[in-house]
Amino acid sequence: MELSTHCNLECLREECGVFGVYAEGEDVARLTYFGLFGLQHRGQESAGIAVSDGTCVRVYKGMGLVSRVFDEKILHDLAGHIAIGHNRYSTTGSSVIQNAQPIVCESNFGTIAIGHNGNLINTAELRSELEASGETFESTSDTEVIARIIARSGARTIEDAIQETMHKISGAYSLVILTRDKLIGVRDPYGIRPLCIGRFNHRHYIFSSETCALSLVGAKFMREIEPGEMVVVDKSGLNEIQAMPTARHALCVFEFIYFARPDSxxxxxxxxxxxxxxxxxxxxxxxxxxxxxxxxxxxxxxxxxxxxxxxxxxxxxxxxxxxxxxxxxxxxxxxxxxxxxxxxxxxxxxxxxxxxxxxxxxxxxxxxxxxxxxxxxxxxxxxxxxxxxxxxxxxxxxxxxxxxx
The missing domain is CATH 3.40.50.2020 (Rossmann fold)
Structure with missing residues (x-):
């Protein structure tokens, strides 16, 4: 386990639970820690948090439960006003630290970090295409495939790059994405995996796989992110984009039967x-x-x-x-x-x-x-x-x- 820092000044150069916070003046790493604690039932193999202070993106991740991966010093070092977190339960890729999330990479839009709940069904095809064009991978996770496609995009904005990527990937994905100055939530057009929005102190926003984690950090549930929707939070507020047409709603039935916490x-x-x-x-x-x-x-x-x-x-x-x-x-x-x-x-x-x-x-x-x-x-x-x-x-x-x- 180690703390990594990705600064735009220096660096010319990854069943799960996801959580994201945009809150200026708040201890976002600690909020994310508690959010992941509330989502621990969704994954116990690894946990990670990425934080941005507007200049640097720092990430720390490790194998095991949230309470074992993080301590006071680590949370103190993860300073910033935007954070995303991830608990992993492996569905693609082996249970090793390289597959722990968030996945972090450099892109045409600066450093990005991604946490993913779901599973792509065209990973092998996309990975082969990327490798044929010279891309190298550090993990076997399909989340890194998503990250690399976004990173290579020639789109004008990160939002356009994500929308472009959504049209290339197939399968289930609820994503939390962090840049130096934005928090972005994305849900696949079928809404197979859950993702919701919460709010606290009137101007701070949270994304979470389940509402139980919102309650834990004192946030109020606003609504579920719609299938095919992208929600962007930055200093100007919250921006809602219907990035893909909504297909028929197909929330995984196992969320209702077993996977999600009863109080969500x-x-x-x-x-x-x-x-x-x-x-x-x-x-x-x-x-x-x-x-x-x-x-x-x-x-x-x-x-x-x-x-x-x-x-x-x-x-x-x-x-x-x-x-x-x-x-x-x-x-x-x-x-x-x-x-x-x-x-x-x-x-x-x-x-x-x-x-x-x-x-x-x-x-x-x-x-x-x-x-x-x-x-x-x-x-x-x-x-x-x-x-x-x-x-x-x-x-x-x-x-x-x-x-x-």
Whole structure:
């Protein structure tokens, strides 16, 4: 991990969460740190912050959680009035520091830094074209491809260069872009990944993947950035540009099912409300005779609450989650996966013993933990376990930014 500085005076020369701040007179690095902390659920592999003071662009990034990457000294050194931040969950490119974001490069418009949530589907083609024209890459991330296309543009302004780039790239992208004097937010024409605008102190603006991070830093939610829209913030204020025609809205359904935090707003409702409604509909479509409804925490909790309310079956806490254990599907064999489930979940026998149980989960992606979890409940005394999943079956892979392999 190291701090890099890109000054226009000297330098003639990269599932995720993104956050950006334009706030003169504020500690933007610290605000971005807290914003990334609120978006930690969107990526835990690496974190980074880039800051501009109007002359220099400084960036610091490292592997691991936000709280491990940054400390007081680092945040103090990231002085400026514009900042962007990024939490990474790799979908393209390996989990190494070179792929950590923001990606920073020199361009015809000075130093630019980019944070990207999403996944391009024409990366290989674009990368080959750039390499054939002499471009070299420092990472395997598709974000660097976006950065290099913008950097090479012969457009008159950075806004024109970004708009030009949007017509070349295909896939899912919600971008926060920093220049020496501008903060820019961009969303793909389908709106596959979320991106919203917040405001505080009347003249300071924030971009964030989710509204939960706005609340954390005391900002007020204004609106979602529209599909195909570019929003530019500079000293003159906020400028909204419809950079591409809006295609049909196609926000990733997994944001509603699992990915976004329950207290975030999307389409004018909290995800907690949406997931409760899923549980309500699940009870109507697939009822069960049971003594208790339990969630698989934490993501199954809102749907279980909805299922219990609609079915009039009592809600109970049947499983306690160990929050310090990471995912278990990476273990090499089923015995290790079974052990991983027991490390992750511990049954509450008083809730389960002698009971017919409805177990509510938000989704089944790989299916590696469902069977051992049911066995866990049976071993704790459940006489029946009725599995209910609040999302439709996942039948196909995702190429737009969620790893389902």
């Amino acid at each position: 707003l999307m389409y004018h409702r909290t995800l907690h409300q949406a997931r409760q409604r899923m549980g309500h509909e699940l009870a109507r479509e697939h009822p069960a005779e049971a003594h208790v409804v339990i969630p698989i925490p934490d993501t199954g909790t809102p749907a279980a609450i909805g299922y219990a309310a609609a079915s009039r079956i009592p809600y109970g806490e049947g499983v306690i989650k160990n929050r310090y254990v990471h995912r278990t599907f990476i273990e090499p064999n089923q015995r290790m996966r079974d052990l991983g489930v027991r490390m992750k979940f511990n049954p509450v026998k008083e809730t389960l013993n002698g009971k017919r149980v409805v177990m509510v989960e938000d989704s089944i992606v790989r299916g590696t933990t469902t069977k051992p979890t049911v066995k866990l409940l049976r071993d704790a005394g459940a006489v029946e376990v009725h599995v209910r999943i609040s999302s439709p079956p996942i039948k196909y892979p995702c190429f737009y930014g969620i790893d389902m392999a």
